[in-house]
Amino acid sequence: METETAVRVRGLVKRYPDKVAVAGVDLDIYRGEVFALLGPNGAGKTTTTEILEGYRRADEGEIDVLGSDPGRAGREWRARIGIVAQTTRDEPELTVAELVRHFAGYYPSPRDPDEVIAAVGLEEKRKTRSRKLSGGQRRRLDVALGVIGNPELLFLDEPTTGFDPEARRQFWTLIENLRTAGTTILLTTHYLDEAEQLADRVGVIADGRMIEVATPETLGGRGARTARVSWLAADGMREVRTDTPTAEVSRLLAEYGGEVPELQVRRPSLEDIYLELIGSTPKELEGALR
Numbered sequence: 001m002e003t004e005t006a007v008r009v010r011g012l013v014k015r016y017p018d019k020v021a022v023a024g025v026d027l028d029i030y031r032g033e034v035f036a037l038l039g040p041n042g043a044g045k046t047t048t049t050e051i052l053e054g055y056r057r058a059d060e061g062e063i064d065v066l067g068s069d070p071g072r073a074g075r076e077w078r079a080r081i082g083i084v085a086q087t088t089r090d091e092p093e094l095t096v097a098e099l100v101r102h103f104a105g106y107y108p109s110p111r112d113p114d115e116v117i118a119a120v121g122l123e124e125k126r127k128t129r130s131r132k133l134s135g136g137q138r139r140r141l142d143v144a145l146g147v148i149g150n151p152e153l154l155f156l157d158e159p160t161t162g163f164d165p166e167a168r169r170q171f172w173t174l175i176e177n178l179r180t181a182g183t184t185i186l187l188t189t190h191y192l193d194e195a196e197q198l199a200d201r202v203g204v205i206a207d208g209r210m211i212e213v214a215t216p217e218t219l220g221g222r223g224a225r226t227a228r229v230s231w232l233a234a235d236g237m238r239e240v241r242t243d244t245p246t247a248e249v250s251r252l253l254a255e256y257g258g259e260v261p262e263l264q265v266r267r268p269s270l271e272d273i274y275l276e277l278i279g280s281t282p283k284e285l286e287g288a289l290r
């Protein structure tokens with residue numbers, strides 16, 4: 001049965017012989033949204049993603065992906081998902097254009113190979129054999145192969161690792177376009193700016209548990225976003241935490257009658273809040289996030 005959620009997971013558990021990699025995760029991903037899974041190395045992101053893709057079996061839990069159990073779903077279901085895994089291997093002697101065309105042949109209604117090659121910025125490398133691509137170019141090819149089948153649901157496991165800043169921006173545009181076209185996307189990333197830019201919602205996973213699911217704007221609670229106004233007073237640096245920093249600045253302006261020495265207004269970034277959530281708060285943020 002089709003559901004309005006693309007992914008629905010309840011009580012997902014995956015055990016390896018010496019490790020519980022996923023320890024009871026619940027997850028809903030709505031159709032059409034970009035959902036970013038964040039978490040430190042070894043948190044269980046790839047394991048969770050691979051179970052949703054049907055590449056690993058869960059030990060426990062209910063899993064529904066596009067209306068099917070990925071562990072039992074067949075070819076038709078597989079054609080509706082796209083995967084950009086962390087590592088890929090394919091024919092090293094084929095050129096970019098050959099590979100993209102070849103993969104297009106696997107799907108019932110693929111995208112246009114030339115458009116996809118252009119969208120990932122590999123036009124100039126069309127005739128280059130895949131083994132001769134740089135790390136970042138190889139990653140762009142992976143993305144091209146992941147989207148060529150015109151998937152309803154796209155899994156992107158650390159898709160921009162190794163991209164230069166320009167390539168990353170280009171990739172973000174590609175993802176935004178896919179989202180506009182209605183593709184549901186599950187993204188894992190270590191780049192918090194990427195999650196902030198792309199994700200409608202983020203889930204923070206650590207030690208196999210989902211710590212919090214929220215929009216990038218509300219993660220960690222509204223209180224965590226309280227601004228800090230600091231300045232150099234006669235007796236040293238002073239800092240005030242406030243929800244109305246403009247009023248505080250205005251008060252300081254009146255008090256100083258002009259420039260306020262070393263005035264700064266800061267809010268914790270998504271990265272600060274993420275680090276707080278996974279329990280490795282930078283010293284200077286303690287207090288500000290309480």
Ligand SMILES: Nc1ncnc2c1ncn2[C@@H]1O[C@H](COP(=O)(O)OP(=O)(O)OP(=O)(O)O)[C@@H](O)[C@H]1O
Nearest residue numbers: 016017019021039040041042043044045046047048
């Ligand atoms: N095939 C496997 N056999 C045994 N243990 C595994 C296997 N795959 C993963 N693990 C362990 O399960 C835990 C979760 O790994 P996973 O790859 O899901 O983490 P991750 O969040 O994707 O990490 P990263 O950010 O480094 O990619 C880790 O402790 C890892 O060592």
